[in-house]
Amino acid sequence: MKSIRHTSLIAAILCGTTANADVTAQQVWDNWTEQMAVYGQGFTTSGEDMSAGTLTISDVKIEMSDDEATITALLGDIALTENGDGTVSITVADSYPITINATPQYGDPVKANLTVSQENMSLTVSGDPEAMVYDIAADRYALSLDNLEGDQSMDVEVVDAVIAMLNVAGQYSVSEDTLTRIDYAFNIGALDIDMLFNEIDAGGTISGNADIADLAMFAKIAAPIDMDMNAEQPPFADGLAFEGGYTFGNLSYAFDFDVKNDQGSGSATVDSGILSVAFDMDGALYSGTSKGIDITMSIPNEIPFPLQASMAQYGFDFDIPLSQGTDGPRDARLGFNFTELAISDTIWNLVDPQTILPREAVTVAIGLSAKVTPFFDFLDPAQQEAAMMTDVPGELNSVEITELVVKGAGAEITGDGAFTFDNSDLQTFDGFPRPEGQVNFAINGVNGLIDNLIQMGLIPQEEAMMPRMMMGMFTTPVGDDMLTSTIEVNSEGHALANGQRLR
Incomplete structure (x- = not known):
């Protein structure tokens, strides 16, 4: 729950605007103050002035804290201008400072001084009191680390540390019914990350940079209107839900360090990728794919040879139900793949110096889909204790192998198949539901x-x-070093391999 709270606090500061607004300047400001109160924190100003359709809030300061960190942002003046057409334009300073004082339970205290800067930023609020929409655009929006103070600053000097988003355009909307509903979608032409640190005592350097093209982020969030950000458990039973993800185009990353007694460098590129996440009372989904991956790395003191690898695709897929539902068995999925993983001859020579094995790319891909019947709503606090005390929290009804490929070193195994499970028969297989398939x-x-x-x-x-x-x-020859195998469990509980009974 603390991570959700931290993310919300930082997002509120960086946006410089509220998550809730109306179509007049005063309503925009009033709703901002209401939203900030949700976090249990506050802000100060030196005054408010309404003149010629513009509400100016002077010297806005936001300060938020918990047991391990205090975040302070000096936003300066904020102007909220009524455009005469039911919309409000919001103007904030081109740049403003943020200070983070971290006092972690483990580790040394550190103070980070940052600056938010923006170029040609446009923020317009439209809609009505029940459904507000923000249209946002900026040529550049950046967060830079200016310096570090504390024990950490004795080791390194910050020369450059910037995260910049270029050609930003998006929409952010808020509405309320029985829940607060937030939808957003942002397109970023390029995301650039540049970092350079100097080693103060030994004169070394540490640098890194990353560039991501065509980044698109999206999310749908539903939350209880008066959600307690300090609650021990997220209130999924009260309607908290999240769905979102991102896609990106070409990605490149590189790092280099040359410090006392150590040095190294590396780089990576990815052609494209996608990530999807969903979490609510009913279940959890987490899936992603990256394509065209290429990695090189050289760290002589740690690894005595350079690393080089490439992969056509990497992916994972996880979907699990967390509630009983109302329509019988629930769908579940599990899968991952490493497609055409290729490594350099330097690495191959470590295990095969005589070049005996075929040095083809390796593929491992497994996909399973299933039908399951949970006996509990696992995110309902009233049912969690009972779920933990039971030996069997649900039933497995069926499993299907949707993908099975293991290929490399001159060999390949592929497979498919499916089983159903009779949960009324726990005797045939010693307490396990009897399979058939x-x-x-x-x-x-x-x-x-x-x-x-x-x-x-x-x-x-x-x-x-x-x-x-x-x-x-267990197999039948069908050609030169080619085998097939069929493993079956019939309705009588007999296990067979290629028609020959094993059990």
């Missing part, structure tokens, strides 16, 4: 791989007999 495998090049491992000395000849015998029992 089959899984099919195609296995190519495995005997050749075993021969190569024997030749390399990684597997003794006598120890290779066991896996060969197992393959002989």
Whole structure:
């Protein structure tokens, strides 16, 4: 819960505007003060003045704190101008300072002085009291670290530390019914991160930079109107929900350090990527994909050889229900993939100096989908204790292998299949629901791989007999070092391999 609170506090300061507003200047300001009160914090001003349709708030200062940090922002004057068409334009200073005093439970205290700066920023509020919409645009919006104070400042000097968003355009809306609902979508032409630090005593340097093109971020948030930001548990049972993610185009990253007794460098590029996240009372979803990954790294003191690797695609997919629902069994998914992972010959030579193994790219991809029946609403505090005390919090109804590929070193295994589970029969398989279904495998090049491992000395000849015998029992030859296998459990609970009964 603390992480949600911290994120909200910082977002409120950086935006310099409220998460709630109306179509008059005074209503915009009044709703901002109401929203700040949600965080249990406050702000001070030196006065308010309404003149010629513009409400000017002078010397705005926001200060927020908890047990481990205090954040202070001096926003200066804020002008809220009524445009005469039911909209309000908000103007804040081109730059303003933020100070973070961190006093962590573990580690040394440190003070960070930052500056928010913006170029040609436009912020207009429209809509009505029940549904406000912010239209935001800026040529550049940046957060820079000016310096560090405290024990950390004795080691390094900040030369450059900036996160800048270029060509920003987006919309942010707020509405209320039984919940506060926040929707936003932002497009950023480029995100640039540049960092350079000097090692004070030894004269070394540490640098890093990252560039991300075509970044698009989106989210839908629902929260109880008077949500307690200090609550021990997030109030999902009261309607808290989040759905969002991002997409990006070409990404590049590089770092370099040359400090006392150590040095190194590295770089990475990614062609594109996507991330999706959702979390509510009913379930949790987390999935992402990155394509065209290329990484190089050289840190001689840690790794005695340079690292180089590439991957066509990396991805993961996780979707799990967290409530009983109302329509019977719930969907669940689990998957990941490393597609065409290639490493440099330098790394291959460490394990295969004689070049015995085929040095093809490696792929590992597994995908499962399932039907499950939870017996509890796991995010409901009233049911959590009962869920923790039970031995079986739900039922597994079915599983399907949607993807199975393991490929590399001259061998490949693929598979598919599906099983259903009879939860009324816990005797046939000793307390496990009785499965029914089959899984099919195609296995190519495995005997050749075993021969190569024997030749390399990684597997003794006598120890290779066991896996060969197992393959002989569970597979059927269909070609030169090509095998198939079908593992089945029938309605009577019999387990069969290629039609031969095993159980």
